[in-house]
Amino acid sequence: MGQGGVYVLGVGEIPPSSSLRDLDFREMTFEAAVQAYADADIDPSEVEGLFTAEQDFVEGISIADEYTPDQVGMRLKFNMLVAGDFLEALFHAYMAVRSGLMEVVAVESHARPSEIENYADVLRASLDPHCLRPILSDPYAIAGLDARAFLSKTGSTTHDLSLVVEKNLRNAARSGGPYGEALSAEEVERSPFVYEPLRRRHVARFSDYVAVVVLGSERAAKGSDRAVEIASIWQTGATSGAHQWMRSWGAMEWVRGALERVGRDLHGNPVRSSDLVEFTEFFAHQELQFLSGLLGSEAEALRMLRSGDLDLGSALPFNPSGGCLGNGNSLNASGGRAFVDAVRQLRGEAGRVQVKGAKAAIVGSLHTEISDSGTLVFLRTGDAT
């Protein structure tokens, strides 16, 4: 028993919205769980454990896992809170299934940024209290520094960042994302600087969201023609601590480490096998940083963007869902939104943003908006193996 394949049996979500005022987080989570169990065609009693991605300060409550079991039918079962993004909880769930500890588990993450009055203060509290907090009233300034380093290092311009925004908002307008619209790069360029060189439209707006995903072992997935395989997943930590002194500015070093590991698992380059990429780009430059990490070349990433090779219907559609720029920043649930969108792509259920013949996808997420650590997943359908 153990160390076999791990599969996505079902997904459920409350689609991203600028404000879900009619539902509290328990109701949101309940509805997403009901959907996920129905999608997996299982009874909640068959689910053996729950992995949640939550953070105390975001929840506004200490030891936040206390409040998760009831509404997802997980009372008196295995539970583990992973303090990070949804994909980090997925990483844990994947290992638990692969080890043989459990056959079927659920992964949950929710976010209600519309109810957080002082999010900048919350995020600022993740930084070193002596050196950084006193000088950074808004921690997104770190993203501005990082964007500046990226532009300087690559010779790219803010127009490139605006092209990312134009593409993702266009995709979101087709996928139904809450911030989708037809907006040209030139119009994006007219929005004011907020964290120079980042302009207002280079920054993802917030959205409320919840995702519940059911994972199962090879045995649990047997007979399902819709199960999507998690062929490999890896998480890599940051290049620096809370003080950011040693941070590798302008690049996502973690992508290279994660990609190497995923490539080793797959005995090949996952990027070449992928039909699409979903990534949590909280800021426009992060999409290019992530792609540069995947391709091992910033120049190639910029070339693909400028030539439209990341658009729907092109060589490597990047964020066909619209990403975080088009769907919103759902904090630690953001990776869940990207993951659910990728699963739907591989099942051929992505509607107007469907990538034709999609059989394999890369999904990536950052630990938080301003961290330089993250998680990389490679998904594929049965006939992609």
Place this chain on the structure above:
Amino acid sequence: MRRVAIVGAGMTDFRSMLPHSSPEMIREAVRRCLDDVGSLSIRYVDGVLCASAPDAFDGYHDKVSIANEAACAIGKPVTRVFVGGGSGVAAAVSGWYHVASGLFDTLLVVAWEKMSPPYPHAQKLFQTIFEPVVEQPLGPNLIWIFALEMRRYMEAHNLSKELIAEVAVKNKANALDHPHAQLGARITVEDVLKSEVMVWPVNRLDISPTSDGAVAVLLASENVARKLTDTPVWIDGVATCLDSQYWTNRDLAFPYYVYLAAQKAYRMAGITNPLKEVDVWEPYDPFTYKELHHLDGLLGKPGLAPRLLKEGQLHRDGDHPASPSGGLLGVGNPIAAAGLMKVAELYWQLSERAGKRQVPNAYVGVAQAWGDLMQVGTVVVCRR
């Protein structure tokens, strides 16, 4: 299943107002742990798993960022788990599946807590674990709800305060032999009964202290473990179980969630009669009655643990030694680190390196922790 072993452990002193920051505590625990494995270089560690809860103690949001550099985890996989007071043993559970999955050959598990800085007292921060609409406005604290549970437990099994106080006497005496203990002492039952009443029936000496401290253990796959040490201690059973948030809706006399977690862990480890097959117990003892309450859950027999205590069987030289380390009551209670300290104690006991604390002929041990709103049980079964 791929077997997973503990191959090394290290910890800081547990103290109130320890003059070290959280990163310094983590670094010291990690260094001692790696030194314990023949000065192993951190380069040979595949990843780091952290546990600490809640965030408020350190005043950090997302406090994994405190640990990644202190644990020398830059560029390695590093994540953090927590389930309140159950976090330390939950980290061992999570560490187990990291290695058992085949993704990791070595994993450093680090737990820490810095409880001293909150002003005026860490207890104030515990108010933020309660349900915010109905419970928080009542201004509850943990001692109130544990007093309710202790009272119910005493009522269910007709227990005297004198008997329960013997847990404090035993554990604080055991802690005198622990080099990192905060509150090792020779006290009497009378001392416990005469100590200040916090919330009846809980007296001050029924309660573990607030503490600062960190613990690290190194886990390894079977092949690697046999290269690193001659005395690996195998983690053969793991489980967690979380009950409903509605703690007011269950009978507080028996920790059913601990019972269920234990049963799963025993099944995995092939244990059918824990009373006969387990040689050493490290149940979670933040309060005197909790050691008995949790042992009842681990043994699956309500009311059995107080009888064993009465017969002297829970003492280090008894048939069923419980908390030979000194437990939270004696060694200290830096929340997540306290649970991992119990796992480290099993490692030292089962590899026969527990010094004066050594339980003779210890082959199988169980460590357990508990937390959230009196709702989670986390259990590991270890074997020599």
